[in-house]
Amino acid sequence: MGSAGIPSFIVDQSAGATVTDTKTSIELAVNGGEPIRPRPISVNARIGADTRQALLDLLDGDHPTSLYYGGDRARELEAAFARYHSPTAHAVAVNSGTSALHLALAAAGIGRGDEVIIPALCFVAAASAVVQQGAIPVICDAEPDGLTMDVAMAESLITARTKAIMPVHFWGYPSDVPALRRLCDRHGLTLIEDACQAPGAPVGDTRTGILADYAAYSFSNRKFIHSGDGGMVLCHDAETAERLRSISNYGKGPGWDDYHQLGYSYRMTELCALLALDGLAHLDEEIAGRRYAADLYRKALDGTPLEPVAERPWGRGVYFKLPILVPRDRIPDRKFIVDALVAENVSSRIPHRPVYEIPWLADYLREHDRYRGAEQCPVSADAHPRLFEVETGPNLPADEAALSVRAVQKVWAAVTGEVTS
Numbered sequence: 001m002g003s004a005g006i007p008s009f010i011v012d013q014s015a016g017a018t019v020t021d022t023k024t025s026i027e028l029a030v031n032g033g034e035p036i037r038p039r040p041i042s043v044n045a046r047i048g049a050d051t052r053q054a055l056l057d058l059l060d061g062d063h064p065t066s067l068y069y070g071g072d073r074a075r076e077l078e079a080a081f082a083r084y085h086s087p088t089a090h091a092v093a094v095n096s097g098t099s100a101l102h103l104a105l106a107a108a109g110i111g112r113g114d115e116v117i118i119p120a121l122c123f124v125a126a127a128s129a130v131v132q133q134g135a136i137p138v139i140c141d142a143e144p145d146g147l148t149m150d151v152a153m154a155e156s157l158i159t160a161r162t163k164a165i166m167p168v169h170f171w172g173y174p175s176d177v178p179a180l181r182r183l184c185d186r187h188g189l190t191l192i193e194d195a196c197q198a199p200g201a202p203v204g205d206t207r208t209g210i211l212a213d214y215a216a217y218s219f220s221n222r223k224f225i226h227s228g229d230g231g232m233v234l235c236h237d238a239e240t241a242e243r244l245r246s247i248s249n250y251g252k253g254p255g256w257d258d259y260h261q262l263g264y265s266y267r268m269t270e271l272c273a274l275l276a277l278d279g280l281a282h283l284d285e286e287i288a289g290r291r292y293a294a295d296l297y298r299k300a301l302d303g304t305p306l307e308p309v310a311e312r313p314w315g316r317g318v319y320f321k322l323p324i325l326v327p328r329d330r331i332p333d334r335k336f337i338v339d340a341l342v343a344e345n346v347s348s349r350i351p352h353r354p355v356y357e358i359p360w361l362a363d364y365l366r367e368h369d370r371y372r373g374a375e376q377c378p379v380s381a382d383a384h385p386r387l388f389e390v391e392t393g394p395n396l397p398a399d400e401a402a403l404s405v406r407a408v409q410k411v412w413a414a415v416t417g418e419v420t421s
Helices: 049-060 072-085 097-107 125-132 151-156 177-187 238-247 270-281 283-301 328-343 359-367 378-386 398-416
Strands: 090-094 115-119 136-140 162-165 190-194 214-218 231-235 321-325 387-391
Touching: 049 270, 072 090, 072 231, 072 270, 090 097, 090 238, 097 125, 097 190, 097 214, 097 231, 097 238, 115 125, 125 136, 125 359, 136 359, 151 177, 162 177, 177 190, 231 238, 270 283, 283 321, 283 398, 328 378, 328 387, 328 398, 378 387, 387 398
Parallel strands: 115 136, 115 162, 162 190, 190 214
Antiparallel strands: 090 231, 214 231, 321 387
8 A cells, every 4th residue: 555545556656737626646647647557458459370361362362341131250250140049040231330220210210200219228219210101209217226227117108109219338338138028028018129339238048139129239439349340130930030121121022133122232342241250259358358257347446436327127237338326425526536547548438428418309398298308307317427437448458457446546546536446
């Protein structure tokens, strides 16, 4: 231990700048001190020699890097991704997670004036994909512990116009999919999972994506599978998969000039498929690494006022990121905490705002008399001002995860004078 009972790794060794109103003399990198980590962790995909050679062979060969109906590598990825989830699953590869969401909604027949229930705490793509179909996103509050979709509230929001419920497994925390499946079955609704941040997350006695009619996944920056960009739609029968494939390919049929329905250019390239195949092969390892990092944070912060968001009994998180709640009296310090962690070369952000705070979406919902804001979503409104996110991956081995945890301890000690060990 260093002076004033502060662990030696966070003791200020010089008479440098300090944080205003702190009880310590810890010199943070944001104030000119030495950062915990010399440079940020790269989030680029790390591929093996075989994949690297396969990419070169693809670029040097005569095989097209993109094909209308999916190239050999894209089809290989689809088959492998489906097998990972279930022997009976089907998968269609696309060019992004947002495309996957939109494609699922289109294939499900969601259209103008239909309502789709989405969570208040999620990425904007869940809302924008619904709006792309001319439908109305109906915003549901979070349950107070894991901040996933409140199932009881979702049921209360069902109307004659409701056609689907779309939970978002934000931060890699699975929603209560078994309860949502039962709810959809009772009311004849389609269940679409946004699993972009939670591939492979255990929920009930299965994984995310298995209980839904459709599930969307993302292979973009920082995701568990990283292919530059890309995504996947999971479904459960060959006919649905072919409908998804057609819509993702301009609505084409089997012939070159056959157009059977409105469609889009959502196909995955062969280059992205090769990268994603490599990532899929290491998916379980990546999940284990992120869980390890989350466990380190939890143990280090146990007994402090910083509260990592809790897991819920129906599933286990896979931790795209770890969301942490600051105490209410430290809300004014939240932005500084994030800035200070970034200066320590640890990835940290304030989470995406609740979707009811997005101006264009709020206007759209008011036009349709379906706006639901902070007053109707009190749990989300209370939690979001307290939340910040910290990195759990990718490319975060055990020693680097320990540095990230130490950075949180260092910043918290500097801000509050409360030392963790």
